[in-house]
Amino acid sequence: MKVRNLFLAVGLLFGFVACDDGPVEEHYAQMSQEGRTVNLTAHVTGLDSWPSEFSLVVAGFGEKEYAIISKTVVPDSDGEASVTLSGVSMEATTVELCMINKLRKRIVSYYTVDCSGEGDVIDMQVGDVNVNMxxxxxxxxxxxxxxxxxxxxxxxxxxxxxxxxxxxxxxxxxxxxxxxxxxxxxxxxxxxxxxxxxxxxxxxxxxxxxxxxxxxxxxxxxxxxxxxxxxxxxx
Structure with a gap:
């Protein structure tokens, strides 16, 4: 009888663990898939004319002039840049290639996409862009x-x-x-x-x-x- 009860307790324990693991994995999957993804490509010139107080970024903006989310654009030695920005929430109505200051305020925008009607993946093929200060x-x-x-x-x-x-x-x-x-x-x-x-x-x-x-x-x-x-x- 004691052995039977022991097996029953162990079975219940594994049952609770199994039930607990499912929702955790599902929650993690939902969290990792939240937001939209922006893929940007551009050929950038003139970036070296800006001091370090400013950053060239691909960023999401809502109603205000401060970036909700951003990622720095770092061109290679030939000026080619390829950046992926993930996790862009629905709060962002535009995604932009722009210059921001240390407060994340937009200073000048070089390329804008209205993303209010876009899908989960937004492609920004900017081409040549001169960002001279x-x-x-x-x-x-x-x-x-x-x-x-x-x-x-x-x-x-x-x-x-x-x-x-x-x-x-x-x-x-x-x-x-x-x-x-x-x-x-x-x-x-x-x-x-x-x-x-x-x-x-x-x-x-x-x-x-x-x-x-x-x-x-x-x-x-x-x-x-x-x-x-x-x-x-x-x-």
Missing amino acids: FDAVQNEVFDNHCIMCHGGSTSAAAGLYLTEGRSYEALVNVPSSRRPGSVLVEPGSSEDSFLHAVLMGDAPEDRHGHEDILSVSYMHLIMLLDEWIDNGAKK
């Missing part, structure tokens, strides 16, 4: 916030053209007409650049109050501009 400054700062007064029409305020193809030569190492002894952009020093002082509201010589052009919500663009200047203001 000055181009980002031109597009995100000058084109979006400055050229309406500085060259976007038939003339430019104070004769300062910030349109594509003219802005670099108009700014870098060009003496300021408002502050004697200063230049508009001093390569290697944003603090000594009159452009920085104007945008930060630190230039009493400025007659037009440019500090409102890039308000608090655009401070990441001030940082982009400063980092470009501090790292040599390269074209």
